[in-house]
Amino acid sequence: MRRHLIILTLWLCAAAGAAPAADVGLDIAGDRFRAAAVAVHEGAPADDVLMAGEAVRVLADVAGDALLAARRLDIDAPVAGDLYAAAMDVAVRAAVGGDATVFGYDVTLGAVGGDLRASGARVSLLGDVGGYALVAADDLRVEGVISGPAHLSAKDASFGPGARIDGPLVLYESRPGRIRVPESVAPEDRIERRTRSEFEAETRPIRGPTLGEVVAGFLIGVAAVALLATLAAALAPATMAALRARILARPFASLWQGFLAQSVLIGGGLVVALTLIGLLVTPVAFLVAVLGGVAGYVVGAYALGVGLLGAAGRSEPATLLQRALAASTGAVVAALVGLIPFVGWLFVLALALTGAGAIAARIVGPRFFAAPAG
Numbered sequence: 187m188r189r190h191l192i193i194l195t196l197w198l199c200a201a202a203g204a205a206p207a208a209d210v211g212l213d214i215a216g217d218r219f220r221a222a223a224v225a226v227h228e229g230a231p232a233d234d235v236l237m238a239g240e241a242v243r244v245l246a247d248v249a250g251d252a253l254l255a256a257r258r259l260d261i262d263a264p265v266a267g268d269l270y271a272a273a274m275d276v277a278v279r280a281a282v283g284g285d286a287t288v289f290g291y292d293v294t295l296g297a298v299g300g301d302l303r304a305s306g307a308r309v310s311l312l313g314d315v316g317g318y319a320l321v322a323a324d325d326l327r328v329e330g331v332i333s334g335p336a337h338l339s340a341k342d343a344s345f346g347p348g349a350r351i352d353g354p355l356v357l358y359e360s361r362p363g364r365i366r367v368p369e370s371v372a373p374e375d376r377i378e379r380r381t382r383s384e385f386e387a388e389t390r391p392i393r394g395p396t397l398g399e400v401v402a403g404f405l406i407g408v409a410a411v412a413l414l415a416t417l418a419a420a421l422a423p424a425t426m427a428a429l430r431a432r433i434l435a436r437p438f439a440s441l442w443q444g445f446l447a448q449s450v451l452i453g454g455g456l457v458v459a460l461t462l463i464g465l466l467v468t469p470v471a472f473l474v475a476v477l478g479g480v481a482g483y484v485v486g487a488y489a490l491g492v493g494l495l496g497a498a499g500r501s502e503p504a505t506l507l508q509r510a511l512a513a514s515t516g517a518v519v520a521a522l523v524g525l526i527p528f529v530g531w532l533f534v535l536a537l538a539l540t541g542a543g544a545i546a547a548r549i550v551g552p553r554f555f556a557a558p559a560g
Contacts, residue, residue: 212456217250225256227263234267242273244280251284259290268300276306281313293323297330318353322385328371339385345371354378358385408517415488415513420506427502429544430489434496437540444482444543451475482542483520483534489544490537491516 212219216233225239231247242256244263251267259273261280268284276290285300293306297313309323311330318334329346336351339358343365351372359365362379419426433440455471491512503509520537524530
């Protein structure tokens with residue numbers, strides 16, 4: 187069940203990113219789904235709440251679980267179940283009855299009834315934790331009572347006058363002994379001090395990727411896009427030639443056509459879901475939208491490579507080697523531009539939509555997407 191909720195949350199993120207001004211929402215069987223530039227849960231309490239957007243606010247009670255993704259996240263009403271949250275800035279000012287799993291840059295948490303798993307550059311625990319605490323931060327502040335074991339990794343840590351750790355404390359430091367822990371928080375005989383490198387090794391299954399893994403993933407992604415584009419150009423040269431010619435000749439027209447096609451699939455899938463019977467069709471529409479985005483990115487990268495090589499004075503690709511070179515050039519350049527903060531994501535999105543628009547125009551036919559006469 188949680189896997190399906192996470193998948194739906196990711197879709198909500200995509201919907202919010204594609205149309206940030208739109209408010210996409212659905213209430214069903216007590217659960218609430220929202221995706222918007224500013225997504226708000228207010229009014230009547232809900233069971234499970236799944237929301238994504240630039241800013242997400244929880245202003246009404248949540249009787250079940252909450253799955254939230256945003257740039258700025260504010261929770262000002264109690265969550266009775268578990269909390270799963272990821273945001274740049276996270277402020278949880280109300281109590282969480284179950285477990286809390288929170289990732290962000292600046293994280294502030296109130297009371298947590300169950301276990302706590304949190305990571306951020308700055309993490310402040312202002313309330314009590316009923317279970318264990320697993321926290322990784324550069325700057326950690328503990329104000330409340332942690333009833334269970336605590337595994338804390340920090341460069342700097344401070345403890346308020348009411349802070350206390352009742353269970354064993356495993357403290358991961360840049361240099362063991364550097365962080366001072368008051369006797370009122372935990373006696374020294376209950377503290378085990380380790381290095382932060384040990385924390386990274388012990389939490390490898392749940393931590394983020396290393397730099398080497400990121401580089402390897404980048405290279406694999408570039409190779410996969412280049413290979414798919416090369417295969418498509420080799421197996422269907424006429425079709426790929428027509429698609430990249432359309433993109434290079436009318437890039438902005440292809441962009442809005444791709445936006446329109448993806449909006450129809452995602453929006454249509456949501457509307458059909460409101461009929462309840464159409465819930466069986468909705469996953470297919472979302473799957474087609476995802477596949478269309480991937481195919482659009484591959485076609486867009488190939489067209490980009492052909493365009494760049496053409497600007498450098500090379501002729502249009504006619505052999506397998508030339509097509510592979512164009513595909514590789516487009517894949518590398520697109521991936522490198524994609525690394526630029528914010529602008530890179532917009533470029534990748536535009537490239538995928540442009541390729542998807544060219545594909546949609548070819549499938550639907552010239553009658554719908556035909557250029558004006560004259």
